[in-house]
């Protein structure tokens with residue numbers, strides 16, 4: 001037995017080691033062997049890990065043989081190539097410069113395995129949760145990792161293995177069939193330890209604030225101990241501040257000094273200034289990688305005959321996006337952007353596949369002519385799903401967000417939102433959407449008019465407006481814009497549904513406008529009105545009316561080009577180019 005006291009020095013040392021532990025892939029000293037005594041201490045620490053039912057399901061296979069390591073290296077390289085091929089271009093370029101394994105650079109590799117059968121049939125705590133066995137083995141890895149750091153040894157975890165690779169590894173190591181590989185670790189002496197994760201330094205991903213991960217009593221009541229829980233919407237609104245005037249001024253000044261006639265890039269110059277203001281830096285970082293979030297939802301108002309398309313098409317198109325077969329996928333592939341689909345309210349079951357972000361608040365909205373489309377709670381939950389999506393995409397390393405939408409009948413809800421926020425007549429705001437005929441357009445317009453008359457939404461209460469006549473995807477996109485602004489990244493707006501959501505987001509917080517880049521103007525009349533109301537001049541006008549994020553994705557290269565010009569173009573003084581005389585006209 002020992003008392004609970006820990007000396008201040010021990011405590012400080014422990015926390016220092018925890019903070020200083022790194023996943024190491026570069027800077028190993030391959031020829032410096034690890035002393036057996038040191039290695040035994042590290043393995044003893046691993047073996048001291050907690051385990052389910054004290055089953056100690058781990059084994060440690062120490063691999064020094066060069067031929068074995070070369071074989072594993074080949075397996076990992078194969079998997080690395082497959083992963084690289086799966087990445088959008090904006091990511092693939094960054095990945096090319098990352099090292100993911102140091103198999104041949106360390107004198108020792110350690111394979112940590114898990115035996116799910118160890119301890120027999122009645123392992124205490126593993127009775128209904130078999131995954132507790134590999135969890136326990138992972139704890140042994142963590143102990144090993146920390147102990148190695150305390151000994152000045154670097155460790156790198158390699159998980160670039162698929163099922164075939166794991167089987168080959170099992171063969172190479174002579175692993176019995178009942179053992180599974182939990183971790184492949186490269187361990188050795190290093191020149192130094194980085195202060196921050198290499199992926200953070202490389203801009204691949206960011207550390208999430210601890211406060212995002214701590215919830216009081218119920219999920220969603222986020223607060224650190226000793227702090228008052230704040231709801232996500234209030235916290236996000238609190239975090240949004242306008243773009244930086246200083247960075248904007250620096251960008252204007254730099255644009256004037258760049259080797260080109262003043263103002264010759266036209267509106268691209270305004271865009272460059274906006275990007276600098278958003279980043280709070282001149283030049284602004286290139287808005288890459290970029291991610292399109294397609295918010296998908298169904299609409300109770302579909303029952304009113306506002307579109308000839310059946311509601312099932314929403315779910316079918318979601319499947320198409322996830323399979324890579326839609327126009328937004330083609331445009332995103334061309335622009336090098338990632339596509340994800342956020343299910344905030346599709347009215348059909350969806351298979352959990354990579355790229356689907358399951359955040360369903362309801363199986364579609366209610367009919368806005370029978371009552372509000374959503375409760376305020378539902379609208380808020382969808383807004384918060386949008387905020388979280390933006391947060392997650394930005395912490396995953398994206399530097400530009402793009403709105404997308406999918407929802408049969410959503411242009412009816414968009415028109416109603418635009419009427420509510422701008423006060424225009426439904427005849428002006430309601431359009432043909434997918435291309436409805438005159439009769440359907442008349443029905444649709446009357447539906448919008450009746451909904452506005454029924455709910456009399458108050459534009460000063462954006463959540464109330466969204467709940468009364470909006471769609472779950474409009475609420476989701478609203479949150480996405482708020483989240484982008486709070487994270488200070490540019491967000492490129494797509495068509496009429498994004499325009500409607502931008503009206504809501506800017507009603508929540510006017511400073512959101514500084515972060516929105518209007519990608520294009522769609523053929524929907526309501527979109528023109530929304531953009532005019534917001535004083536936004538879109539980058540493109542191609543008579544598109546598809547949605548999905550397609551117009552915004554086409555605008556992405558312009559946004560990236562604006563930042564690139566600000567970053568790369570020489571100035572008159574740096575390039576030694578003579579400026580025209582102030583009174584010349586040429």
Ligand SMILES: Cc1cc2nc3c(=O)[nH]c(=O)nc-3n(C[C@H](O)[C@H](O)[C@H](O)COP(=O)(O)O)c2cc1C
Pocket residue numbers: 021022023024025099100101157158159160196197198199200
């Ligand atoms: C389960 C697991 C698997 C990992 N697999 C790899 C990998 O295959 N290649 C790699 O370079 N890093 C891998 N890492 C390391 C992480 O990228 C690293 O832990 C993370 O970026 C945080 O950095 P830090 O460990 O230095 O704090 C893995 C980490 C864990 C926990």
